[in-house]
Amino acid sequence: MCDNKITYYVPKGFDYREHLVQCGRTDPFGGLALCEQHEHERLYILTKSDEPEDASYQDCDWFENTRDW
Numbered sequence: 718m719c720d721n722k723i724t725y726y727v728p729k730g731f732d733y734r735e736h737l738v739q740c741g742r743t744d745p746f747g748g749l750a751l752c753e754q755h756e757h758e759r760l761y762i763l764t765k766s767d768e769p770e771d772a773s774y775q776d777c778d779w780f781e782n783t784r785d786w
């Protein structure tokens with residue numbers, strides 16, 4: 718996403734370890750690390766990546782059907 722880094726504190730024994738994760742990368746907890754600027758786009762980014770691939774094929778069929786008219 719950008720060069721901003723998000724700080725995560727991961728439990729390490731009785732202490733916490735500081736982790737800097739770049740915006741758009743996977744955070745230490747397996748989630749998506751986003752800076753304050755991109756945090757509000759989280760839902761959009763996740764929805765976009767989960768979009769089924771065959772959705773484009775349906776668009777194609779629809780387009781060809783309209784051409785036959």
Ligand SMILES: [Zn+2]
Nearest residue numbers: 719740752755
């Ligand atoms: Zn960012």
